[in-house]
Amino acid sequence: MTTAEPTTDGSYRNKIVAVEPGGNEFIAEADRHGKPSQLFWTWTSPNLEFATIFVGVLAVAVYGMSFWQAVTGIVIGTGLGALAHYFLSARGPLHGVPQMVLGRLPFGFKGNGLPAVLMSVTAGVGWFATNSVSGAYALAALFGIGPLVGLIVIVLVQTGFAFFGHNLVQAFERWSFPVLAVIFAVASVAILTKSNFGAPALEPFVGDGSMGGFLLTVGTAFGYAAGWTPYAADYTRYLPSTVSTARTGFFASAGLFLSCVVLETVGAASVTIGPALSENPTEAFVGELASPIAKATLLAIAIGAIAANSINVYSGAMAFVTIGVKLPAHIARALVTVFFGVAGFLVAWWALPDAAASYEAFLLIIAYWIGPWLGVVFADQYLRRGQAIAGFLYDRSYTNWPGLASFAIGLVVSVLLFSNQEKFVGFIARGAPQLGDITFFVGFLIAGGVYLVACKSKISAERLAV
Numbered sequence: 001m002t003t004a005e006p007t008t009d010g011s012y013r014n015k016i017v018a019v020e021p022g023g024n025e026f027i028a029e030a031d032r033h034g035k036p037s038q039l040f041w042t043w044t045s046p047n048l049e050f051a052t053i054f055v056g057v058l059a060v061a062v063y064g065m066s067f068w069q070a071v072t073g074i075v076i077g078t079g080l081g082a083l084a085h086y087f088l089s090a091r092g093p094l095h096g097v098p099q100m101v102l103g104r105l106p107f108g109f110k111g112n113g114l115p116a117v118l119m120s121v122t123a124g125v126g127w128f129a130t131n132s133v134s135g136a137y138a139l140a141a142l143f144g145i146g147p148l149v150g151l152i153v154i155v156l157v158q159t160g161f162a163f164f165g166h167n168l169v170q171a172f173e174r175w176s177f178p179v180l181a182v183i184f185a186v187a188s189v190a191i192l193t194k195s196n197f198g199a200p201a202l203e204p205f206v207g208d209g210s211m212g213g214f215l216l217t218v219g220t221a222f223g224y225a226a227g228w229t230p231y232a233a234d235y236t237r238y239l240p241s242t243v244s245t246a247r248t249g250f251f252a253s254a255g256l257f258l259s260c261v262v263l264e265t266v267g268a269a270s271v272t273i274g275p276a277l278s279e280n281p282t283e284a285f286v287g288e289l290a291s292p293i294a295k296a297t298l299l300a301i302a303i304g305a306i307a308a309n310s311i312n313v314y315s316g317a318m319a320f321v322t323i324g325v326k327l328p329a330h331i332a333r334a335l336v337t338v339f340f341g342v343a344g345f346l347v348a349w350w351a352l353p354d355a356a357a358s359y360e361a362f363l364l365i366i367a368y369w370i371g372p373w374l375g376v377v378f379a380d381q382y383l384r385r386g387q388a389i390a391g392f393l394y395d396r397s398y399t400n401w402p403g404l405a406s407f408a409i410g411l412v413v414s415v416l417l418f419s420n421q422e423k424f425v426g427f428i429a430r431g432a433p434q435l436g437d438i439t440f441f442v443g444f445l446i447a448g449g450v451y452l453v454a455c456k457s458k459i460s461a462e463r464l465a466v
Contacts (some may be wrong), residue, residue, distance in 0.1 A: 004098075012167070020165025020316025022343040023321035023333045026393075027096040032172075034242040036039035039089065041177035042170060042235050043228070043255035046311050048180035049304025050134035050282050052260055055224050056267025057285075061383035063213035063220075066201040070268040073217030077260055081225025082257035084374055087381070088229050090249035092236025097231040098315075101393055102323040106451065107394050116319045118369050119230040123265050124316020124340030126366070127227065128309050132158070132345070134282055141283040142298040152303065158309040159341030162317070163334050166238060166270065169310045176307050183300040188266045190289050195269035202271070215436030216420075221439060223367035225260050228373060230310065231315035310366045316340050324396065335432075339448065368419070372410030372438035376403055376405030402454035410447025414439045 010030030012021055025284060067327060088099060095102060102111045115313035132154050139150030161172050236248050273288050283300055286294040317336035380403065392398050419426040420437035 002223065005390055014167060016167050016169070017173050019163070019334055020115035020167065024098050024101050024217070024318055026390075027237050028373065029241065032096075032238055034091075034239050036236075036239065036243055038170065038174065038249040039236065039248065040255040041175045043085075043252050044259040045173040045177045045180055046183050046228075046308035047256065047259035047304075048177075048263065049131060049308050050138065050285065050301045051131050051308065052224065052263040053285060053303075055220055055260075056264035057271055058220055059217040060271040061126045061202060063216045064201050064203060065109045065213050065217055065268070067195070067197045067199065067272055069201070069214055070217055070450055071265050073214050074221045074268070077218040077221025077223075077374055078225045078257055078260045078264070080176055080368070081222050081227075081229065082253040082260075083153075084378075085232055085256050086253035087378070088232035089236050090245040090291050091251035092233035092247055093232070093239040093241050094245060095389070095393075096241065097239050097252045098237060098322060099231065100229055100319050102132075102233060103377065104393055105384065105389055105401060105453060106376045106403040106455075107407070108400035108403065109398050111401055113215075113323045114404060115369070115373050115407065116323045118373075120316045120319040120323075120340070120368055122292070122316075122369075123231065123312045123319065124336075127312040128316065128340065129160075131305040131308045134211050134342045135302045135309075137282040138298045138305070140421070142295060142302070150302075154309075155341060156343045158221065159313060161310040161335065162313040163335065163337045164237075165314065166350065169314050170235065171340045172310055173307055176303050178454045180300050181303055181308070183296045184266075187286070187289060187293055187297040187300075188262065189269050190293055191266055191273065194273050194288055195423075196272040197269070199272040211434045212420075212436035215438055219367055219437050219440055221260070223255060223365075223370070224264075226374065226440075227283065227366045228256060229312075229370065230319070234315045234318055235311070242382070244404035248266060253297065264447050266428075267320070296354075313337055313340050319387035345453070365421070366414055367429065367440035368443065369411055371413065371443035372447035375410055375444040375446070376407050376451045379406075379448040379451040380455070380459075384455060384463075387459070387463050398414070400455065400458070402458065403451060406447050406451035406454055409450050410443040410445075413446055414443035418442050 005026040007026045007028045008022060008031045010028055012018065012358040015031045015090050056070060056074060059065045059073060060067065065073065067200050078348045080268075091102060093301055099114065100116045103115055105114060135154040136151035139153060140147045143150075161168055230251065236252065239248060267285075270285055270288070282298060282417065287298050291295060314337065317340055320336045320340070321333050415424075415426065417426045417428045420433070420434065420435075421427045425460065426439070429437070
């Protein structure tokens with residue numbers, strides 16, 4: 001059985017100051033607009049923020065990498081995440097639905113609830129809180145206010161953008177791009193000219209400072225970049241169905257890759273100048289900058305946090321709606337956005353006292369579930385190549401339990417064997433700490449491999465039945 005897709009009615013189109021109606025419906029051609037090149041700033045602006053910089057800080061200050069070891073790990077990890085983002089973004093214009101709706105193919109309608117919940121919590125609460133903390137600290141340092149006051153300001157602004165929806169979020173990314181690009185370019189040049197690229201590696205807090213630290217760097221950079229992949233099609237589904245999929249994927253992945261690599265490299269370089277960790281990490285980062293540049297950079301960090309979290313809370317709400325919770329159709333996504341804004345604020349408030357430790361663990365844990373999720377999604381995409389899929393996406397009776405099982409097997413086995421966290425070290429990681437934390441790679445391979453074996457015959461039968 002297949003079900004017709006619910007569609008938008010053509011009333012939203014390119015309106016900016018209007019609440020996006022509905023939730024996760026198929027985007028009708030009458031509502032399609034834009035071009036692939038806009039995706040460059042859509043995915044550059046949200047990464048021009050302090051959370052990106054701190055990935056590089058962690059590589060040197062916590063994992064014990066030299067500057068050049070850190071840069072190599074950053075490029076590899078970010079490149080892998082950007083490659084995944086390329087392929088998932090390219091599907092948006094073709095199918096016109098959010099990323100988590102496409103997830104109903106490999107997991108089934110009900111089975112997709114698990115990754116959708118993980119994504120909504122990761123994006124709408126986890127990332128929301130992480131970025132809100134950096135923005136709050138930036139405002140606190142800039143205006144001499146308490147971090148809690150800064151947090152309230154940041155949360156209100158970014159939740160407001162996400163409440164209105166897709167078009168306003170996209171517009172804000174476009175408006176903030178030149179401001180963020182110029183300020184961070186000036187700050188980056190100032191920091192790089194003062195850096196000591198040949199400085200010896202520091203004593204690592206995590207890992208063994210060699211291969212283990214390097215793999216932790218790759219994993220952290222991958223976790224940051226791949227953390228955007230469950231949102232990919234959310235921001236390409238409004239493009240006309242006739243646009244080039246190659247250009248769509250290219251501009252989305254290029255914005256992600258360049259912004260992450262540049263700022264993470266600057267973060268790694270900043271550690272070679274002076275102390276990297278303090279009660280206010282954003283203040284420590286700008287400590288070596290001249291006062292006008294430092295103030296402008298703090299302002300940019302706050303704007304960048306808003307740019308990132310407008311996307312996070314919007315897509316987190318989109319994923320939650322995709323679970324199948326029945327809400328008033330015309331305001332479903334907007335209502336859930338407010339809920340995640342409140343939840344994210346509470347978590348951010350809790351994380352304020354120890355932002356650095358919370359962030360490092362969060363990045364790796366994101367990669368734990370995204371690795372096997374990507375493995376299943378790409379395996380399904382490979383098996384379904386050329387297949388018509390529209391009739392399955394909104395069919396509540398459609399099941400694919402082997403897909404959920406593949407995801408669970410990849411996640412559980414990889415964590416039990418290779419996790420390297422303070423609260424739990426996997427069985428293999430205990431005996432071989434030089435591996436660092438490769439949970440995400442192992443999870444990807446196991447989940448994808450199991451899915452190819454378990455679902456090949458099922459998908460072949462569906463292809464014949466359609």
